[in-house]
Amino acid sequence: MEGSKALDGLRVLELPGFVAGSFCTRLLADLGAEVIGVEPPGKGNETRRRGPFRNDVPDIEGSALFLYLQAGKLGITLDAAKAPGRKVLGELLAQTDVLVVEDSPRNIAALGLDLETLRRDFPRLVTAAITPFGLSGPYCDYKAYYLNTFEAGGEGYTLPSDRANELYADRQPVRMGSFASEYSVGAATAVAVLACLFRRENGGPGDYIEVSKQEVLLNLVRGPLAMYNMGVVLNRSSRTFPLGGLLLCRDGWVLLLPLNPRLWDRLMAAMGNPDWAKEERFQYAYLAGTFRKPGDYTAELYRAQHQANEYLQEWCARYTKEEITRIVQSAESCAGGVYDVEDILNSEQLQHRGFFTQVNHPVAGTVSHPVAPYLMARTPAGISRPAPVLGEHNELVYQRLGYGGAELARLRREGAV
Amino acid sequence: MTGGLPLEGLMVADFGRELLIPHTTCYLAWLGAEVIRVESRELPDVTRDRIKLRGLDINSGKLNLSLNLKRPEAVEVAKKLVGISDIVTENYSPGTMAKLGLGYDELKKVKKDIIMVSGSGFGQTGPESKYRSYAGIFASMGGLCHLTGYRDGVPTELRSSVDTMCSNLLAVSVLSALLHRRRTGEGQYIDFAARDAVVSLTGDVVVGYGLNGAVPGPQGNEDDLAGPHDCYPCQGEDEWISIAVFNDEEWQALCKGMDASELAADPRFRDLTGRVANREALDEAVSAWTRKHGAYGIMAKLQPLGVAAVPVMSSAQIFEDPHLKARGFVQETEHPTEGKVLYLGPPWRLADGTPPIKWLGRDIGTSNEYVLKDLLGLNAAEIARLEETGALA
Numbered sequence: 103m104e105g106s107k108a109l110d111g112l113r114v115l116e117l118p119g120f121v122a123g124s125f126c127t128r129l130l131a132d133l134g135a136e137v138i139g140v141e142p143p144g145k146g147n148e149t150r151r152r153g154p155f156r157n158d159v160p161d162i163e164g165s166a167l168f169l170y171l172q173a174g175k176l177g178i179t180l181d182a183a184k185a186p187g188r189k190v191l192g193e194l195l196a197q198t199d200v201l202v203v204e205d206s207p208r209n210i211a212a213l214g215l216d217l218e219t220l221r222r223d224f225p226r227l228v229t230a231a232i233t234p235f236g237l238s239g240p241y242c243d244y245k246a247y248y249l250n251t252f253e254a255g256g257e258g259y260t261l262p263s264d265r266a267n268e269l270y271a272d273r274q275p276v277r278m279g280s281f282a283s284e285y286s287v288g289a290a291t292a293v294a295v296l297a298c299l300f301r302r303e304n305g306g307p308g309d310y311i312e313v314s315k316q317e318v319l320l321n322l323v324r325g326p327l328a329m330y331n332m333g334v335v336l337n338r339s340s341r342t343f344p345l346g347g348l349l350l351c352r353d354g355w356v357l358l359l360p361l362n363p364r365l366w367d368r369l370m371a372a373m374g375n376p377d378w379a380k381e382e383r384f385q386y387a388y389l390a391g392t393f394r395k396p397g398d399y400t401a402e403l404y405r406a407q408h409q410a411n412e413y414l415q416e417w418c419a420r421y422t423k424e425e426i427t428r429i430v431q432s433a434e435s436c437a438g439g440v441y442d443v444e445d446i447l448n449s450e451q452l453q454h455r456g457f458f459t460q461v462n463h464p465v466a467g468t469v470s471h472p473v474a475p476y477l478m479a480r481t482p483a484g485i486s487r488p489a490p491v492l493g494e495h496n497e498l499v500y501q502r503l504g505y506g507g508a509e510l511a512r513l514r515r516e517g518a519v
Numbered sequence: 520m521t522g523g524l525p526l527e528g529l530m531v532a533d534f535g536r537e538l539l540i541p542h543t544t545c546y547l548a549w550l551g552a553e554v555i556r557v558e559s560r561e562l563p564d565v566t567r568d569r570i571k572l573r574g575l576d577i578n579s580g581k582l583n584l585s586l587n588l589k590r591p592e593a594v595e596v597a598k599k600l601v602g603i604s605d606i607v608t609e610n611y612s613p614g615t616m617a618k619l620g621l622g623y624d625e626l627k628k629v630k631k632d633i634i635m636v637s638g639s640g641f642g643q644t645g646p647e648s649k650y651r652s653y654a655g656i657f658a659s660m661g662g663l664c665h666l667t668g669y670r671d672g673v674p675t676e677l678r679s680s681v682d683t684m685c686s687n688l689l690a691v692s693v694l695s696a697l698l699h700r701r702r703t704g705e706g707q708y709i710d711f712a713a714r715d716a717v718v719s720l721t722g723d724v725v726v727g728y729g730l731n732g733a734v735p736g737p738q739g740n741e742d743d744l745a746g747p748h749d750c751y752p753c754q755g756e757d758e759w760i761s762i763a764v765f766n767d768e769e770w771q772a773l774c775k776g777m778d779a780s781e782l783a784a785d786p787r788f789r790d791l792t793g794r795v796a797n798r799e800a801l802d803e804a805v806s807a808w809t810r811k812h813g814a815y816g817i818m819a820k821l822q823p824l825g826v827a828a829v830p831v832m833s834s835a836q837i838f839e840d841p842h843l844k845a846r847g848f849v850q851e852t853e854h855p856t857e858g859k860v861l862y863l864g865p866p867w868r869l870a871d872g873t874p875p876i877k878w879l880g881r882d883i884g885t886s887n888e889y890v891l892k893d894l895l896g897l898n899a900a901e902i903a904r905l906e907e908t909g910a911l912a
Contacts, residue, residue, distance in 0.1 A: 106703070108695040129688075133695045152744065154727035154735070166727035217870060236868075241842040244822045246763075249740055250829040253750060253761040259833045262675040266668055274750040275759055275831050276675065277740050279666025280721040282684065289687035289720075294867040296694035297525035297550045303701045306525070310870040317848055318866040320837065322680035325538070325566075325573035330834040331860050332572055337757060337833065348676055355674050357659045365651070427660070431650045438656035440674045442665045443728045443735070446718055454645035457715055458725075469729030472722045475685070475715035476692035477642070480707035481699050483692075 107134020108481035112199050112299070116140060116175070117182070117213075118147050119204025120248070121281045122232050122315065124171040125288030126295065127202050131174035132474055132483040138194070138499060139172050139490065143179040143519055146492045147172075156466050162492060163465035167281075169489045173461055173471060177490025178499045179519050182213055187518035193503050195224050200295055204232040207242050217310040227308040228298045230291045236314030246315070252283045255319025256327050260336050265348040267338040275338070283319055290318040345390045345410065348440070349418040355440035356423045358414060358430065363387070365435045372433035373417050384410050463488035493519075524551025524874070529697075532600045533557065533581065534609035534616065536564045538654070538682035539638045539713055541577050543690045544608055548580035549865045549876075552606075555890060557597060558883045559587040560912055567883075575854065576862055578880030584891075585884030585911050593910035594620045599895050602629045605700075606693060610638035613648045623708040632706035634696045638689055642712040652713070654681035661717025662724065668737035675737070685716035746794030747773070747801055750831055751809040753817065759831040760814040762805065762821075770794065772824040777808045837863075847873070854879050887911060 112135035116127040124139070124147075131137040141147045149168045156164035182191040191213070195201060203215055210216065210231055220229055231237065234246035252258050253275065262276050277283075291313050298309040320327065326336055334340075346358030346369070360366040366386040370379045378384060383406040418426055423439030430437035439445065446452065447470060455477065462468045466488075474483035496519060500510050513519040529552040533544045541556075541564075548554045556578065558564060566574030584600070586593040598621070601607055607626060609616050616622050616637065623635045637643055640652030641660075650656070658664050658677040667675040689711045700706050718725065727733050740749040742763075750759045764770050767790060774783035782788060782804055787797045794801050809817060814830035821828040830836065838861050843849050848864045852875070864873050891897045891905070905911050 106699075108699040129691050154731055154733045156730040158731050164730065166730050167723040169730075170723040170726040221870070235842060236846055239842040239846040244818075244829070245825060245827040246829055247745075247765065247827050249742070249748060249763045250761045250827050253759070253831040254829045256832065256834065256837055257680050258761070258831050260679065261677075262668060264676040266673050266675045270669060270672060273669065274740070274752065276667065276669055278677070278680075279663060279668075279737060280724055282663060282720045285720040286680075286684045286687055289684070289691060290866040293546055293687060293690045293694060294550075294869070296691065296698060298869065300694065300697055300701065301525035303698065312868040313866065314846075317864065319680075320863055321866040322683040324863050325577055326679050327834045327837065327863065328572040328576040329570060330838050331857065335833055335835045344676070348673060357655055357664070357676065359653055359655055361653065431647070434651065436651040436653065436656060438650075438652065438660040440659045440664045441662050443662055443724050446662050447725065447728065451641050451645045451647035452715065452718070455642050455712065455715060457718070466730060469726055472715075472719050472725050475688055475712050475719050477710040478692055478696060478707055479709070480705055481696065
């Protein structure tokens with residue numbers, strides 16, 4: 103079935119949230135689901151108010167974050183907190199397979215979207231309720247924005263590590279960049295949603311998936327966290343001195359990762375087998391090693407490690423990140439440039455994978471978007487339409503529900519739409 | 520099939536190693552699938568020797584078949600396994616499975632509707648497909664390191680969550696393929712690249728570049744729509760609290776919690792614009808207060824006032840955290856050699872609850888009899904023959 107979509111026919115309703123819920127349904131939209139993104143009337147989603155903006159001018163139709171998250175979706179406005187809007191929400195849910203809501207437990211309950219109500223009224227519905235700390239427990243009503251959940255998620259305590267920690271050991275922990283952790287919550291949610299849909303296809307009922315952002319993030323680092331069982335509490339300084347690691351190069355930074363003796367030997371070969379590397383104090387077994395005990399560190403070892411890195415640094419300073427990546431990787435060792443968005447857009451490999459596509463938005467114009475990291479041979483992912491203008495599909499969606507022009511106008515007057 | 524876990528009855532032939540695939544199949548196992556890891560004693564997965572507890576955790580609930588795929592007899596067994604499987608997962612370096620005779624084209628002959636996913640750093644083909652990569656490399660080449668760090672600092676090396684963030688996306692593609700097959704009977708091949716996943720997880724930056732040419736760098740913990748918005752030092756050693764204030768109401772509430780009426784009245788900090796413009800002074804003022812208190816105490820004080828304040832939690836705090844314990848998210852099991860092991864629950868809870876894990880990761884080949892005899896129907900003589908040829912090494 104060439105050109106078909108994996109999730110053809112799936113109907114998804116997304117209520118206004120932040121990034122996590124939006125990215126969850128974005129993934130479903132890319133694979134063919136019809137996703138209706140609900141937004142507050144008049145002002146739209148919170149993400150519309152975040153830059154970067156087109157031409158640096160704040161505009162609810164020009165937000166990169168919104169344009170990316172909502173690409174491929176239909177957009178309607180609805181205030182489900184008000185009674186008339188609440189009724190409409192029920193009508194929408196009657197025609198929905200998947201509901202994704204990202205909010206506080208209180209708000210979710212206030213909208214009548216708790217497990218008992220939905221199970222009773224919409225037994226085939228698969229609901230994902232995303233909250234900072236889950237729907238139960240002493241912190242469940244605590245307020246947490248993305249910085250808070252990241253720092254409670256296990257990895258926050260260990261960043262930055264390596265060179266940045268060496269340089270700024272006294273500074274505060276720093277979070278992972280952009281909204282990667284929020285996106286990850288969305289991705290994990292999509293995994294559970296798809297699994298429940300599979301069971302439903304096999305005759306099972308709907309489901310109610312409770313997603314605690316904190317628990318998703320803890321799962322991302324469950325491996326390192328498990329070391330607690332060995333009596334090891336990882337912190338920013340846990341990893342010992344990195345051999346190689348982050349190094350300056352001619353046009354930025356590069357990461358050298360000679361993580362075992364073979365990779366080290368090949369790195370030395372790539373560097374033309376320098377004489378210094380033959381000295382005994384620069385043999386890999388002596389220099390490297392992670393998670394060493396503090397007692398392993400002698401002043402000599404420290405000096406040798408720093409000197410070795412100075413030699414590596416000298417070499418890197420001569421080349422660009424692209425050159426170093428190519429030279430070292432061609433020698434079958436391990437290195438990677440610290441790329442910025444321009445490097446990424448210029449990447450030959452990403453272009454080879456067809457990773458980018460042009461999306462034309464009526465207000466923001468034509469912009470390159472990432473497609474998906476998976477090339478699915480029979481059901482390729484793709485972006486079917488640009489992000490919606492605020493309320494763009496009100497007529498379409500509400501007419502489908504049976505609301506004529508006059509009725510829709512009334513809903514608008516009531517502030518429900 | 521109304522009760523039970525969502526993926527019950529599904530079988531996964533898992534040739535994966537290290538983290539990217541094993542974390543994905545860990546989720547599939549939690550969701551009810553029967554995951555059979557294929558591994559050779561001559562080439563054990565590094566998570567077995569390097570930091571054992573990590574491997575035990577990630578590979579919980581999975582079965583273990585020992586196969587030395589250098590032996591043609593072992594490859595035949597692998598094919599038989601695929602013949603009764605729904606999904607094949609692997610993350611060998613690109614081309615390896617095909618060389619072993621286990622590429623998608625071959626496996627499709629064994630099972631027409633097989634779903635196979637190959638995970639790699641950069642993809643199965645292309646100029647960088649042979650690049651050696653670890654999490655740090657796809658994080659750096661995917662743009663995430665450049666975006667992480669202090670505003671005036673060096674980029675931050677990342678590793679811990681990078682593979683697993685990518686695993687989430689890999690699982691999405693596998694489960695979508697499963698739904699497609701359920702409806703159409705069609706399997707397919709999926710070529711997944713971890714570096715691409717990192718870019719997908721920061722896709723707004725790509726779109727932002729197209730909108731205004733912005734090439735963002737690290738921003739620390741700052742947010743132009745918030746102030747205070749950072750991690751602040753607390754009383755204890757390496758103890759911090761994250762505080763995020765997005766509007767004037769929350770700011771007044773924070774001042775009340777800090778007993779700092781002079782700050783509440785300070786014209787520099789009265790509105791968001793002022794708090795963002797005077798970020799340094801603001802952070803100093805907040806730090807002066809947080810330094811005098813413990814992080815959990817600050818959370819207990821500020822949350823009832825509606826202020827988003829949460830400790831920066833270490834692993835020790837996580838395993839002891841009252842909220843996570845109350846939720847049953849921290850569980851305990853007994854391991855034959857490691858003794859008592861604490862482990863964390865899955866990233867989601869379904870309506871029927873969270874079943875405990877069946878067992879922690881097991882040794883190579885511990886499920887040989889079950890797989891070879893019960894699942895594949897081999898008799899004792901055939902299994903003995905496989906032993907003799909070294910196929911089960």
